[in-house]
Amino acid sequence: MEHYNMNLTLKVWRQKNNQAAGTLESYQVKDISSEMSFLEMFDVLNEQLIVAGDDPIAFDHDCREGICGQCSMHINGRAHGPWTKNTTCQLHMRAFNDGDTIVVEPWRSKAFPVIKDLIVDRSAFDRVIQAGGFISVNTGNAIDANSLPIDKKDADNSFMAASCIGCGACVAACVNSSAMLFVSAKVSQLALLPQGAPERESRVLNMVAQMDKESFGNCSNTYACEAECPKGISVANIARMNREYLSAGLSSEA
Amino acid sequence: MGLTGLFLIIFLIVHCGINSMIFFNDYGETFNHWGHLMGSNLIIRTVEIGLFVFLLLHIVQGLILWKQNSSARPVKYIVNKPQANSKWYSRSMGLLGTLILIFLVLHLYHFWTPSRFGGIADIRPLEPTTLADYNNQEVHNLYKEMQLVFQNNLLVVVVYILGVTSLCWHLLHGFQSAFQTFGLNHKKYTPLIKAVGVGYSIIICLLFALMPVAIYLNWIY
Numbered sequence: 001m002e003h004y005n006m007n008l009t010l011k012v013w014r015q016k017n018n019q020a021a022g023t024l025e026s027y028q029v030k031d032i033s034s035e036m037s038f039l040e041m042f043d044v045l046n047e048q049l050i051v052a053g054d055d056p057i058a059f060d061h062d063c064r065e066g067i068c069g070q071c072s073m074h075i076n077g078r079a080h081g082p083w084t085k086n087t088t089c090q091l092h093m094r095a096f097n098d099g100d101t102i103v104v105e106p107w108r109s110k111a112f113p114v115i116k117d118l119i120v121d122r123s124a125f126d127r128v129i130q131a132g133g134f135i136s137v138n139t140g141n142a143i144d145a146n147s148l149p150i151d152k153k154d155a156d157n158s159f160m161a162a163s164c165i166g167c168g169a170c171v172a173a174c175v176n177s178s179a180m181l182f183v184s185a186k187v188s189q190l191a192l193l194p195q196g197a198p199e200r201e202s203r204v205l206n207m208v209a210q211m212d213k214e215s216f217g218n219c220s221n222t223y224a225c226e227a228e229c230p231k232g233i234s235v236a237n238i239a240r241m242n243r244e245y246l247s248a249g250l251s252s253e254a
Numbered sequence: 255m256g257l258t259g260l261f262l263i264i265f266l267i268v269h270c271g272i273n274s275m276i277f278f279n280d281y282g283e284t285f286n287h288w289g290h291l292m293g294s295n296l297i298i299r300t301v302e303i304g305l306f307v308f309l310l311l312h313i314v315q316g317l318i319l320w321k322q323n324s325s326a327r328p329v330k331y332i333v334n335k336p337q338a339n340s341k342w343y344s345r346s347m348g349l350l351g352t353l354i355l356i357f358l359v360l361h362l363y364h365f366w367t368p369s370r371f372g373g374i375a376d377i378r379p380l381e382p383t384t385l386a387d388y389n390n391q392e393v394h395n396l397y398k399e400m401q402l403v404f405q406n407n408l409l410v411v412v413v414y415i416l417g418v419t420s421l422c423w424h425l426l427h428g429f430q431s432a433f434q435t436f437g438l439n440h441k442k443y444t445p446l447i448k449a450v451g452v453g454y455s456i457i458i459c460l461l462f463a464l465m466p467v468a469i470y471l472n473w474i475y
Contacts, residue, residue, distance in 0.1 A: 013332075076333060076335070078339070105331055105332060108329050109326060110327060176323035176327075178323075217322060220319065220344070220345075221344065222340040222344040223344070227338075236439040241437075242435060
């Protein structure tokens with residue numbers, strides 16, 4: 001792919017803190033390389049702001065290799081920008097052209113309040129995990145291979161569900177701000193394996209109850225979450241969670 | 255939402271099936287016969303109450319979801335491209351449902367109210383001996399009522415077509431969505447469910463739309 005430089009107009013959401021009113025601010029960046037990542041372009045902009053004595057734009061980032069799920073940016077109307085199965089850090093500037101205007105906003109959801117600029121508080125996800133997304137007993141050292149047979153299909157589906165990085169793009173993209181894809185991935189990865197079986201029922205009931213408490217919206221099966229998920233988590237997980245929830249709800253004594 | 259929706263989907267099959275008998279071109283004879291059979295059957299009358307209860311539940315559930323979902327994102331995106339990740343009708347079920355409800359009020363006023371509370375002309379069947387069930391009995395001439403409503407009334411025909419079109423979009427999402435809600439998402443069966451859902455929505459709504467059009471244009475008698 002041919003390398004090129006570009007000049008861009010950025011419109012970025014600036015908000016001092018959780019209580020302050022925010023607004024879109026315009027910035028110009030020059031000579032951005034098409035080989036930069038979107039976050040590197042933001043680094044250039046922030047250095048510009050620091051040199052000018054302005055407050056740099058606050059944004060979440062950590063691994064910058066597409067696996068930590070931190071870089072939450074809503075770019076030109078889409079979670080993590082125009083590419084599919086992609087995080088913001090892995091979005092490269094070749095997705096844009098010279099002279100483009102790019103609008104960058106934080107995730108929008110009642111459950112994800114803005115902390116500053118583009119940083120949102122995603123601890124609602126942590127509380128959903130704390131409600132049941134774990135195995136209570138220590139499973140010990142790695143056991144001998146094949147001493148605990150697991151169907152290849154279940155192992156694969158569990159692994160695919162476990163590839164969820166908890167970035168929140170599903171919530172950001174959903175018309176209802178529903179967290180069903182995230183919660184269902186976390187329910188599925190354990191429900192499919194024998195280690196997760198003993199707490200299977202209480203897990204799904206508690207995690208869904210916590211999800212509802214966090215004021216996420218309800219799922220209406222638009223499947224926007226699957227389309228925007230950087231890891232391609234399937235909505236089949238949502239169906240699995242619905243099954244788990246239904247059967248756990250029917251057999252629970254409470 | 256899924257459970258009540260599936261019940262309404264089954265009701266539409268019966269409704270559309272019986273109404274399609276007007277296409278037999280026998281002055282509504284077969285249609286009126288079946289209409290009478292449904293209207294005079296105690297089981298069907300009981301299910302009708304269930305139908306209204308389920309319809310009401312479907313609406314109430316929809317309103318609760320709409321309220322919860324619209325409050326889940328108090329600050330909207332300034333730039334948003336939902337068309338990149340989902341179908342417009344899957345995001346517009348509340349709007350489509352409201353349009354269907356408005357249409358339904360008119361529809362019930364046209365047919366259900368007069369058939370329940372009088373106002374529809376009665377006829378003797380053309381061939382009473384062949385249809386033993388209403389032998390020598392006068393039955394509602396629902397077919398005549400259809401002609402009265404649709405003939406020479408372009409506006410009503412257009413409103414019906416719009417109502418049925420809304421229903422079609424609503425079903426295109428609703429049919430497959432109900433199965434996902436019940437946890438049925440399967441590599442083998444989901445493509446089949448989706449195909450059946452598309453076929454069902456289009457066939458049912460085409461047939462429904464064809465009825466007022468055919469009567470208005472005097473294609474059937």
